[in-house]
Amino acid sequence: MQDAAPVLEARHIRRHFGAVVALADASLNLYPREVVGLVGDNGAGKSTLLKILSGIVAPSGGDIVIDSKTVLLRRAQDAMDAGIETVYQDLALVDTMSAYQNVYLGREELSPNPVARFFNLVDDKKMRARAREVLDALQVKVPSINVAVKGMSGGQRQCLAIARALLWGRRIVILDEPTAALGVRETGQVLEVIRDLRKHDVSVIIVSHNMQQLMSVADRITVMRLGRSIATRTVKDTEVNEIVGLITGAIPGDSPEALAQSAAQSAA
Amino acid sequence: MSLAPAIETAPPAMPFKARLGGWGTAILLLSVWAALLIATGLYRPDFFAHQTLLAIAFTMAVVGVLAVGQGIIAISGGFIDLSQPAGLILSGLIAVRLSEAGLPLPLVVVGAVLTGMAWGALNAAIIVFAKLNPVIVTLATNFIGLAALYLIFQLAQVPNGSEIYHFGRTNILGLPAIWWPMLLIIVVTGFLMRSTRYGRRTTAVGGNRAAAKARGISLKAMRFGTFMAAGGFVGFAAVLFASAAGPFNPSSASTLQLNVIAAVILAGISLAGGRGNFWMLLLSVGFLSTIPTSLVFFGLSSDTQSIFQGVLLMIAVAIDGYRARRSPT
Amino acid sequence: MFETRNTRALAIVALAVPALLGLTSLATAQDKFKLGMLVGGNTCCEWMKAQGDVARALAEKEGWDYVELSNNNDPAVALKNAQIMVQEGAKAVIQFNGQPSSNPAISAVMKAAGIPIVTYDIADPGMYFVGIDNLAAGIAGGEQLGMIIKDKWNCAPDLVISSEGAGAGIVNEWRTGGMRTGVKNICPDIPAEKFVSFEGSGDAAVALQPARDLLAANPNAVKMAVVGINDGGVLGLINAAEQLGRADQVIGWGQDGAFITGDNVNPHLAGSVFYFLEGYAVYAIRDVIKPIAEGKDVPLKADAGDPASKVQPCPVSAEQAKAVPDMAERVTQLLAAPAGTTAYDLFCPNKG
Ligand SMILES: Nc1ncnc2c1ncn2[C@@H]1O[C@H](COP(=O)(O)OP(=O)(O)OP(=O)(O)O)[C@@H](O)[C@H]1O
Ligand SMILES: [Mg+2]
Numbered sequence: 030m031q032d033a034a035p036v037l038e039a040r041h042i043r044r045h046f047g048a049v050v051a052l053a054d055a056s057l058n059l060y061p062r063e064v065v066g067l068v069g070d071n072g073a074g075k076s077t078l079l080k081i082l083s084g085i086v087a088p089s090g091g092d093i094v095i096d097s098k099t100v101l102l103r104r105a106q107d108a109m110d111a112g113i114e115t116v117y118q119d120l121a122l123v124d125t126m127s128a129y130q131n132v133y134l135g136r137e138e139l140s141p142n143p144v145a146r147f148f149n150l151v152d153d154k155k156m157r158a159r160a161r162e163v164l165d166a167l168q169v170k171v172p173s174i175n176v177a178v179k180g181m182s183g184g185q186r187q188c189l190a191i192a193r194a195l196l197w198g199r200r201i202v203i204l205d206e207p208t209a210a211l212g213v214r215e216t217g218q219v220l221e222v223i224r225d226l227r228k229h230d231v232s233v234i235i236v237s238h239n240m241q242q243l244m245s246v247a248d249r250i251t252v253m254r255l256g257r258s259i260a261t262r263t264v265k266d267t268e269v270n271e272i273v274g275l276i277t278g279a280i281p282g283d284s285p286e287a288l289a290q291s292a293a294q295s296a297a
Numbered sequence: 298m299s300l301a302p303a304i305e306t307a308p309p310a311m312p313f314k315a316r317l318g319g320w321g322t323a324i325l326l327l328s329v330w331a332a333l334l335i336a337t338g339l340y341r342p343d344f345f346a347h348q349t350l351l352a353i354a355f356t357m358a359v360v361g362v363l364a365v366g367q368g369i370i371a372i373s374g375g376f377i378d379l380s381q382p383a384g385l386i387l388s389g390l391i392a393v394r395l396s397e398a399g400l401p402l403p404l405v406v407v408g409a410v411l412t413g414m415a416w417g418a419l420n421a422a423i424i425v426f427a428k429l430n431p432v433i434v435t436l437a438t439n440f441i442g443l444a445a446l447y448l449i450f451q452l453a454q455v456p457n458g459s460e461i462y463h464f465g466r467t468n469i470l471g472l473p474a475i476w477w478p479m480l481l482i483i484v485v486t487g488f489l490m491r492s493t494r495y496g497r498r499t500t501a502v503g504g505n506r507a508a509a510k511a512r513g514i515s516l517k518a519m520r521f522g523t524f525m526a527a528g529g530f531v532g533f534a535a536v537l538f539a540s541a542a543g544p545f546n547p548s549s550a551s552t553l554q555l556n557v558i559a560a561v562i563l564a565g566i567s568l569a570g571g572r573g574n575f576w577m578l579l580l581s582v583g584f585l586s587t588i589p590t591s592l593v594f595f596g597l598s599s600d601t602q603s604i605f606q607g608v609l610l611m612i613a614v615a616i617d618g619y620r621a622r623r624s625p626t
Numbered sequence: 627m628f629e630t631r632n633t634r635a636l637a638i639v640a641l642a643v644p645a646l647l648g649l650t651s652l653a654t655a656q657d658k659f660k661l662g663m664l665v666g667g668n669t670c671c672e673w674m675k676a677q678g679d680v681a682r683a684l685a686e687k688e689g690w691d692y693v694e695l696s697n698n699n700d701p702a703v704a705l706k707n708a709q710i711m712v713q714e715g716a717k718a719v720i721q722f723n724g725q726p727s728s729n730p731a732i733s734a735v736m737k738a739a740g741i742p743i744v745t746y747d748i749a750d751p752g753m754y755f756v757g758i759d760n761l762a763a764g765i766a767g768g769e770q771l772g773m774i775i776k777d778k779w780n781c782a783p784d785l786v787i788s789s790e791g792a793g794a795g796i797v798n799e800w801r802t803g804g805m806r807t808g809v810k811n812i813c814p815d816i817p818a819e820k821f822v823s824f825e826g827s828g829d830a831a832v833a834l835q836p837a838r839d840l841l842a843a844n845p846n847a848v849k850m851a852v853v854g855i856n857d858g859g860v861l862g863l864i865n866a867a868e869q870l871g872r873a874d875q876v877i878g879w880g881q882d883g884a885f886i887t888g889d890n891v892n893p894h895l896a897g898s899v900f901y902f903l904e905g906y907a908v909y910a911i912r913d914v915i916k917p918i919a920e921g922k923d924v925p926l927k928a929d930a931g932d933p934a935s936k937v938q939p940c941p942v943s944a945e946q947a948k949a950v951p952d953m954a955e956r957v958t959q960l961l962a963a964p965a966g967t968t969a970y971d972l973f974c975p976n977k978g
Contacts (some may be wrong), residue, residue, distance in 0.1 A: 060481050083511075085511070085561055103511045104513070105510065105511055105512070106513035109513055115511065117507075117508075117511060121511075122505070123500075123501045123504035123505040123508050123509065123570035123573040124499065124504060124505065124571070125503075125504040125567075125569060125570075126497075126504055128570070130497060130501075134497070134498075134508070134509065134510070134512045134514075135498070135501075135512030135513045135514050136512075137494045137497050137498075139494065145626050148489075148493065149489075149493040150492050150493055150497055151492060151493060151494055151497065153492070170490060177572075179345070192319060311791065346842070346845055348841065348842040348845050348870055349842045351838075351842070351869065351870050351871075352839055352841070352842035352870065353854055355835075355838055355869050356835050356838065362956075368705060443669070447669040451669070451671065451672035451675075452672065452884075454890060456890060457890050457892065459889075464869045465869070466865075467870050468871070473869065481662040528687055538831070541834065541865065541869060542830065542831035542834060542865070543830035543834070543858075543861050543862065543864075543865040543892075544830050544831070544858060544861065544884075544885060545829075545830065545831040546671075546829065546831075547669050548669050548829075549829055549830075549831035550831070552827075552832055589835065589836065589839050590838075590839045590842060590843070592839075593824075593839040593840055593842070593843045594834075594842075594843045598824075598825070599824075602836070
């Protein structure tokens with residue numbers, strides 16, 4: 030991750046909902062093959078920031094820079110086109126559809142045959158094969174890719190949603206509390222898949238309230254408080270107590286200059 | 298009906314049984330249909346006759362095509378389209394006027410289908426732009442539409458001896474001419490719904506709107522697409538309807554509504570959206586269309602038929618609710 | 627000086643003229659007879675609208691005021707409309723109430739207000755009855771069909787099919803039952819089991835499917851006579867027979883004449899019975915409303931058997947019906963005819 034330019038920069042993002050200021054000034058950097066944890070108390074603005082990065086919510090101000098180019102993310106599709114894949118807490122999958130159909134939802138492969146293509150027919154064979162490949166690469170285990178996902182466990186569902194990112198060649202995956210509803214074993218499975226993503230050249234932003242978990246999977250952690258990003262720490266140079274202190278306000282946040290410095294340090 | 302629980306309680310994670318669960322609807326429908334046919338045939342052996350086949354097939358035609366339209370609305374999460382009667386009468390009126398003007402049948406069909414699509418687009422526009430519930434909107438447009446139609450006409454009828462008149466009274470290969478397009482529409486739509494990108498996305502939007510939207514699928518475009526497609530089928534059904542109905546008035550199609558909805562539910566096309574196999578409509582429509590004919594063979598009066606249909610619809614809704622409760626969403 | 631006086635005079639005149647005009651018009655409005663009309667308002671039938679149109683035209687000819695409301699084929703609406711008529715100050719009311727369950731209440735409202743009310747076709751003890759004798763109309767049509775059955779099938783049909791419209795209650799029994807009686811008057815030896823019925827709702831499109839089922843369940847019947855509550859119901863069975871390739875096995879005779887005129891008459895509909903429903907106002911005004919308006923005492927005749935004014939049914943064969951103009955044209959001619967001339971007088975080709 031050294032020397033590389035960030036794949037994604039969020040600079041001074043602001044967003045209000047009527048009188049409610051959800052984001053006052055939030056900044057975040059993400060480097061290649063890096064996992065960044067985003068933490069903060071309830072209502073700190075984490076989800077809102079992620080939604081802005083996914084094109085679901087429009088920012089009131091600030092810039093989003095991807096590969097050194099400022100981008101406008103007006104719709105979910107714009108974010109996807111920019112290489113950002115978002116895995117939502119609960120609305121990731123269509124229960125009534127099969128695993129491979131879910132993985133390809135919105136990006137169904139059309140048949141190579143021009144006549145079939147004309148009639149909008151999809152290439153199920155290819156989609157099944159590719160889905161299987163990707164699930165194997167991430168060591169995701171599902172009973173069958175052909176049955177409705179409604180019977181699958183929460184962990185399997187999260188893994189499927191994450192696998193989607195890899196399949197579509199995304200470079201950034203955003204996860205909002207991916208393990209919130211999962212048991213211990215399933216959580217382990219999902220964290221394993223997240224670590225695996227790194228091997229496939231994918232960077233990850235993950236929101237979680239579980240510090241232990243974050244420390245085990247993230248490279249850096251950005252702390253948010255009341256709509257502001259107040260500090261960023263490298264995981265190997267910090268410990269849980271410091272992060273918790275930053276979240277609760279027991280430890281004051283960094284000054285803007287310090288923030289910039291710490292960002293530069295970790296990049297260096 | 299006792300087959301349903303046996304199949305449906307199979308553990309969902311088992312692929313083989315789950316697949317059987319999908320065909321469980323077919324097995325269930327086929328068995329109740331066969332039971333009805335056999336019972337009637339035992340009571341009245343002359344039930345198995347060409348006349349019976351014709352009577353049932355004619356009934357299937359209009360209901361089958363309407364059910365395809367209704368199925369598209371249901372699977373895409375629009376619940377039900379209550380404006381089918383008004384759409385059918387409007388398109389039927391256009392079909393009558395065009396055939397009165399002497400246009401050939403294919404152009405009459407085009408005119409009626411376009412009218413149906415426009416009707417669907419109107420519904421979709423109100424739903425999308427006023428952000429209203431589709432059921433409420435179609436309930437209102439049906440009411441307003443029929444009232445407005447009554448101001449335009451009280452009776453319409455395709456000209457005696459015209460091409461469309463014969464279309465509604467001819468047989469091809471021993472079955473009604475109007476039955477074949479219904480068969481074709483169900484078979485082709487069933488295939489397209491499962492094998493095209495449009496079909497996949499329609500199902501996805503019905504299954505989980507938010508997930509579909511997050512995948513970049515435009516809900517508005519889908520709403521227009523599904524309502525216009527469904528309207529097109531209503532327009533086509535109107536041609537079949539007008540060809541055979543003789544003189545009809547704005548309220549003539551209202552009795553079809555319940556049968557169509559029952560057919561969709563019995564076919565396992567979930568009113569909750571996101572699930573269904575359109576080929577099953579062939580069985581559910583066939584079964585439902587056989588019931589009144591069978592009742593007559595059993596010597597029951599037509600009044601009992603409405604009671605019977607009401608009870609059947611309730612059973613269908615109960616099955617649909619049972620299926621929905623079973624899914625652990 | 628003069629100028630001021632003139633202006634004052636002008637002002638007085640200017641104020642007085644409209645006031646006087648207003649007073650006189652008020653006086654005439656109070657003198658003017660006001661007829662209220664409650665039309666049936668069922669979307670099935672264009673004659674319901676026409677009944678209002680004819681009443682309006684005749685009222686205008688008499689120089690009366692006219693108010694019209696639609697019952698929307700709903701008994702509750704009909705009752706509310708009656709109350710509105712009282713507030714409107716109608717001096718007499720005509721109604722067609724196809725949903726007669728509210729008729730007793732309407733009678734009570736009218737009686738309390740002292741307003742005479744005429745009812746078309748469906749009797750109530752508190753209302754002047756003007757209308758067809760449905761039973762007589764049924765019998766007349768049935769006898770015509772009976773003569774065809776006698777001629778063609780020697781009084782031995784395989785089936786006599788009734789297309790019922792149970793929603794119309796007693797009217798259905800009079801008309802459809804009357805037709806069966808008429809058939810039996812000509813062919814008394816047709817056995818009871820040859821008479822079968824189905825519910826067709828009096829709507830050709832709705833009747834189609836049950837009619838098909840009935841035909842399928844009677845595969846061996848090849849000589850079938852069809853009667854019904856109206857032309858539409860009978861036509862439903864004829865259309866079904868056409869679909870099953872058995873059109874030449876059926877002969878129908880309808881009621882109400884809705885589908886026996888024009889160039890789209892089905893060849894298997896042998897005839898129908900005209901009531902000329904659109905023209906009932908002629909009977910009502912001639913025999914009840916006008917005498918009341920002139921201050922005469924008109925005895926309340928509320929029974930269909932002994933009506934205040936009896937509309938003659940007019941059975942016609944399809945051949946004879948060709949000479950009868952369609953409804954729009956009949957209304958035009960009826961309104962051009964001298965007062966009191968009925969549609970029966972003008973158009974029935976088969977006067978008894
Ligand atoms: N659509 C909205 N309309 C109004 N207010 C909103 C909306 N979305 C978020 N907010 C407000 O913005 C603030 C930040 O919310 P956000 O969901 O981003 O917090 P969070 O950090 O994700 O919290 P949690 O840890 O509980 O998920 C909250 O006060 C929330 O109520
Ligand atoms: Mg959140």
